Amino acid sequence: MGTKKTTVKDALKPLKDGMTVMIGGFLGVGTPESLIDGIIEAGIKDLTLIANDTSFPGKGIGKLIEHRRLKMIIVSHTGTNHETQRQIADGEILARLTPQGTLVEQIRAGGAGLGGFLTPVGIGTVVEEGKEKIMVKGREYLLELPLRADVALIKAYQADSYGNLRYRATAKNFNPVMATAAEIVIAEVEEFVDEIPPDLVETPALFVDYIVKGER
Amino acid sequence: MLTGKEYIAWRVAQELKEGMVVNLGIGIPTKVADFLPEGVEVIFHSENGFAGKSRKALPQEIDPDLTNAGAEPVVLLPGAATFDSVLSFTIVRGGHLDVTVLGALEVDVQGNLANWMIPGKKVPGMGGAMDLVCGAKKVIVAMEHTTKEGAPKILERCTLPLTAKGEVDLIVTELAVIEVTPEGLKLIEISPYTHLDEVIAKTGTKLIIDERLKKAV
Numbered sequence: 001m002g003t004k005k006t007t008v009k010d011a012l013k014p015l016k017d018g019m020t021v022m023i024g025g026f027l028g029v030g031t032p033e034s035l036i037d038g039i040i041e042a043g044i045k046d047l048t049l050i051a052n053d054t055s056f057p058g059k060g061i062g063k064l065i066e067h068r069r070l071k072m073i074i075v076s077h078t079g080t081n082h083e084t085q086r087q088i089a090d091g092e093i094l095a096r097l098t099p100q101g102t103l104v105e106q107i108r109a110g111g112a113g114l115g116g117f118l119t120p121v122g123i124g125t126v127v128e129e130g131k132e133k134i135m136v137k138g139r140e141y142l143l144e145l146p147l148r149a150d151v152a153l154i155k156a157y158q159a160d161s162y163g164n165l166r167y168r169a170t171a172k173n174f175n176p177v178m179a180t181a182a183e184i185v186i187a188e189v190e191e192f193v194d195e196i197p198p199d200l201v202e203t204p205a206l207f208v209d210y211i212v213k214g215e216r
Numbered sequence: 217m218l219t220g221k222e223y224i225a226w227r228v229a230q231e232l233k234e235g236m237v238v239n240l241g242i243g244i245p246t247k248v249a250d251f252l253p254e255g256v257e258v259i260f261h262s263e264n265g266f267a268g269k270s271r272k273a274l275p276q277e278i279d280p281d282l283t284n285a286g287a288e289p290v291v292l293l294p295g296a297a298t299f300d301s302v303l304s305f306t307i308v309r310g311g312h313l314d315v316t317v318l319g320a321l322e323v324d325v326q327g328n329l330a331n332w333m334i335p336g337k338k339v340p341g342m343g344g345a346m347d348l349v350c351g352a353k354k355v356i357v358a359m360e361h362t363t364k365e366g367a368p369k370i371l372e373r374c375t376l377p378l379t380a381k382g383e384v385d386l387i388v389t390e391l392a393v394i395e396v397t398p399e400g401l402k403l404i405e406i407s408p409y410t411h412l413d414e415v416i417a418k419t420g421t422k423l424i425i426d427e428r429l430k431k432a433v
Binding site: 026027028029030052053056075076077078079080085088089095097099100101102104105108119120121122123124125126127157167168169170171172173174175176177216 | 262263264265266279280281282283285287292298299300301302304305308309328338339340341342343344345346347350351377378379380381382
């Protein structure tokens with residue numbers, strides 16, 4: 001796979017101003033920090049972000065908030081980043097807050113070719129506003145639509161020479177599913193190995209376009 | 217003698233039975249793990265991606281790839297399993313989670329819960345709370361009975377935006393244990409810290425006094 005292994009700078013070439021980007025991580029754990037630094041260095045801006053949260057100030061996605069590279073965020077949580085909350089309150093950034101399980105399933109639907117899914121989560125709350133409600137066997141559900149991105153930036157533990165990936169511990173979170181739901185998938189990994197045993201591969205190489213070296 | 221918050225955590229822990237899958241929210245709910253009854257083993261679910269038992273990591277044990285849902289570094293104990301967010305919320309919504317314990321800003325007669333935002337003040341996002349409350353078989357609210365200013369948090373009707381409609385089963389505070397029933401809120405227990413009059417005075421709606429409790433007081 002020699003062609004997939006590249007530098008942060010080259011890997012980020014497909015990511016342009018105004019695109020939609022998915023970034024893995026849960027409160028900064030399992031986030032591709034080198035790729036985020038690369039976005040800031042390259043001056044890429046006006047991105048729409050799909051991610052679980054905006055991390056903490058100065059960490060992971062928090063850096064994109066501080067450097068004002070995002071015009072809209074689709075996330076489940078901003079509570080650990082006061083700067084995100086300030087930018088939302090002052091109208092500097094648009095936010096679509098989404099229940100975490102719905103968000104992850106929207107990404108799954110996007111990657112799995114589904115037209116959407118029905119969930120009971122959000123019924124009777126502001127989350128249901130503007131959404132179609134469907135009754136199935138006497139229970140009310142919301143129709144939630146799939147999410148896809150132009151580029152997904154994910155973090156994995158290992159990549160092998162073919163481009164297969166595996167993850168570690170709670171750094172998995174949104175990374176495997178995001179690898180299925182974007183036109184271009186860029187993985188930042190802690191280490192390269194010759195071969196990951198097939199039974200341990202979590203994201204098959206077919207999903208992965210570029211791989212860069214990062215740190216834990 | 218336990219503090220009020222410790223009492224809440226202890227009392228919630230008495231609801232947990234052997235083998236249950238349990239998710240604990242941040243704050244008072246987290247402390248529930250410290251008060252599990254002797255011999256009761258449960259599986260804790262952490263929505264960022266593990267199930268099983270864990271403990272806080274010592275400084276030399278910190279692994280940046282391993283935290284709990286509150287971003288605290290942990291060490292997993294034997295029997296634990298890690299997974300991605302798709303599986304984590306399959307557990308939450310799919311009927312695999314027996315109990316979720318979480319705090320509240322308000323809870324009402326119909327079992328409605330508000331705990332994720334205060335319009336114009338605080339909009340942190342719901343995280344996994346809506347999924348947890350909607351998906352868990354039993355929803356236990358563990359909170360102080362009133363706000364810091366002394367205003368009731370148990371109300372006739374929630375005034376804040378809801379986290380979920382009609383999903384709360386049990387409310388445990390430092391003063392009382394209250395069951396959400398189709399007839400209304402039923403006071404089933406009064407804590408050793410208080411008496412019936414105080415519970416009634418600090419609750420923002422009518423309570424049905426359980427027969428067994430009437431006999432006890």
